[in-house]
Amino acid sequence: MTQSRAALPLVAVLTGAGISTDSGIPDYRGPNGLWRRDPEAEKLVTYDYYVSDPDIRRRSWQMRLQGPARHAEPNAAHRAVAALEQRGFPVRVLTQNVDGLHQRAGLSARKVLELHGTAREVVCLACHERGPMEDALARVEAGEEDPACRSCGGVLKSATVMFGERLDPMVIGEAMGIAKACQVFFAVGSSLQVQPAASLAGIAAEHGARLVIVNAEPTPYDDVAHEVVREPIGTALPRLLAALSA
Template identity: 75%
Template structure:
């Protein structure tokens, strides 16, 4: 990694729900966020409740079936990240999102760390077998209100990190390493209120990164930032990343 960054800065991008709102996926904690509009919705993604309440599981599967998230397409902000990576600048994405839109936009999967898992797969809570979300939703549409694991009959859940579950320690360890190595760390569309993801911004700043926060609402890390951008993400992030790309090419 050090040879890559001799002339070209390592750019780490921590993305939250705000980067995907232009794709039609609502955020969680903003003024119109899901948790504010429907506090009961948190129960559907709380592990202990999900595992012990069959009615919650049935409602969860209906929510997934009706969700627009899996039909969403990447927007200009996702595409700008890919454009920067393809220009030769070392880029790593750490995302709190589960929508997979960074990869669909063209970001190599090995350069995307999904802190909270993915909504595009399901996993068995008993044998850990994984399969596609689309297949599970086809079973729901066919009448299975709470589809069980085909391998062992265990309870299936989205391959996302629910409330009450720990993050994957390997993914988190890699995210910490990226944050500490970054020359530029951009937190975009995230309230920086959910730990441990939020602490990555502070960690990057402590290790000398230029910290840039692009978010509509204030965050707890604004005072640490070298730059805070309140403009709409769909236009602000592409402009910022294009500027970084030009600067990297000029020095490279």
């Protein structure tokens, strides 16, 4: 028998880098993570280095131009979350990722809370004007090594929260509200080590949600989870979400 829409549980899905590895985007802290392979790469997304060093900015633009995230496509896990919404479930995604793949998979943009911002846009550090990342990358391809804001000449950066920047307190507040209100909380592909985003799993469990962790490596919240799944995310998450809607 099909559940009525009113009876369906609110499902929150916290997603980290692990959900996008099947799309060709490497994670950061896993066994083969970017920071383990190239510790210097962390400087490219560290605010103080980026603002003070033009060479870091030039390398950062090249990383975005040539990196796999630019042309990445949603994978089965992203599509499974979007399909859950299409089946009528109230779904909210709290993502630590900046790749925009949940939206590209078909999930309503208003259902996605991007905790660390988005790499699909750029922002000027002087006048705060925003624009498409693709426009900035086209300028880099045309020969501008460190494109400046066309409105004021200020430094442009991706509209992501770099290391050394504060997360938007309003976004975090909204995420905490969702964690407290949901009945089911999936933590997917996240090490659950970066605060305050990681604490959302604990908040959900404390407020009575069923906590399911899907991650290749152990996390600090495994002991409070109702279920811990170590299977590949691309097969595990579609199966888990399909069972939820059965």
